[in-house]
Amino acid sequence: MLFHMRSLIKQSQNFGTLFMYILLGMIAAAMMGSAAVGEKSTSLLVEPYSLISHFPRYYITPMLSMFHLIAMASTVSAVAIRAFGGETTNFWREASTGSLNRGAYFLGMSTAEIYRLFLTALSFAIVAYLMWNPLQGFWSFFLNIFLAFLCFDAQASFLGMLLDPESAPLLTTISGVFVALFNGYAQIPLIGYISFTWYSAEAMISANDVPLEHIYDQSLVTDQLGYTLHRESTDLVVMFVIFLLYKLIGLALVYVLNRQKQR
Numbered sequence: 001m002l003f004h005m006r007s008l009i010k011q012s013q014n015f016g017t018l019f020m021y022i023l024l025g026m027i028a029a030a031m032m033g034s035a036a037v038g039e040k041s042t043s044l045l046v047e048p049y050s051l052i053s054h055f056p057r058y059y060i061t062p063m064l065s066m067f068h069l070i071a072m073a074s075t076v077s078a079v080a081i082r083a084f085g086g087e088t089t090n091f092w093r094e095a096s097t098g099s100l101n102r103g104a105y106f107l108g109m110s111t112a113e114i115y116r117l118f119l120t121a122l123s124f125a126i127v128a129y130l131m132w133n134p135l136q137g138f139w140s141f142f143l144n145i146f147l148a149f150l151c152f153d154a155q156a157s158f159l160g161m162l163l164d165p166e167s168a169p170l171l172t173t174i175s176g177v178f179v180a181l182f183n184g185y186a187q188i189p190l191i192g193y194i195s196f197t198w199y200s201a202e203a204m205i206s207a208n209d210v211p212l213e214h215i216y217d218q219s220l221v222t223d224q225l226g227y228t229l230h231r232e233s234t235d236l237v238v239m240f241v242i243f244l245l246y247k248l249i250g251l252a253l254v255y256v257l258n259r260q261k262q263r
Contacts, residue, residue: 018116018119021075021079021116021120022119022120022123024075024079025071025072025075025120025121025123025124026123026124026126026127028071028072028074028075028124029068029071029123029124029125029127029128029131030127030131031071032067032068032070032071032128033067033068033071033127033128033131033132034131035063035064035067059185059225061201061204061205061208061209062183062184062185062201062204062205062221062225062227063185064132064204065183065185065200065201065204065205066180066181066183066185066197066201068128068145069148069180069183069197069200069201070177070180070181071124072124072145072148072149072152072176072180073152073173073176073177073179073180074173074176074177075120075124076117076120076149076152076153076156076176077152077153077155077156077169077172077173077175077176078156078169078170078172078173079153105254106250106251106254107251110154110157110247110250113153114150117146117149117150117153118146120149121142121145121146121148121149122142122146124145124149125138125141125142125145125146126138128141128145129141129142134204134207134208135207135208135211135212136204136207136208140207140232141207143236144200144203144204144207144236144239147196147200147236147239147240147243148196148197148200148239150240150243151196151239151242151243151246152176152179154243154246154247154250155172155175155176155179155246156172156173156175156176157246157250158246158247158249158250158253159171159172159175160172161250161253161254162253179195179196179197180197181197182195182197182198183195183197183198183200183201184198184201184202184225184226184227185201185225192226196238196239196242196243199235199236199238199239199242200235200239201227202227202228202229202231202232202235203232203235203236203239205221205227205229206229206230206231206232206235207232209221209229210229210230
């Protein structure tokens, strides 16, 4: 609790920085969301309309999901390094005295970051939702966005522990964008299934395309892109589990890195 409150106090003293992060997220959402204006996913029409089917555009939802994920990666990754890495000097100094509970420190810092991520994800989701106007409800859309923000942040945090401080912001951002490309558009065999971005896109498709399956044939999405539909809740749970795994990796690194500085 002490580390949690200390981090919150530090964030409250830098309200301008928090506002900049939120504004950055909104700008990124607007830039990527501009590709979504007026775009709707279609496919081959089911019978009795199959004879008049137009050119299928079954890729729209996964493509827009990828754009949003790239925008999130660009927004979150470098910020996560700055937020967590700013405490690194204090952490190792206190750890060297033996007076620091490393697990409590990591948990306190991690939970304190959730408020910032929630506000940033909310502003991002509002802009993206208004520009795309998807079929799903806003809070369902936001939950997907928020979980993706959490995963990108957790990924950047543990990667930042392994990278040189000077190159960490750039490399974590690049890795975040790279992971965003694993969302299934276009499908990368095997790798996509271990990435949280795959499940984010799959949940988006289930929420926005499946309700139209009585009109459009969804087999193109499943056969050519490899998604499994009708499991939005499962996809969101998997994203949360991946987030927890990333945090566990970060916690383990706190204990094993720089052993010479710890007591």
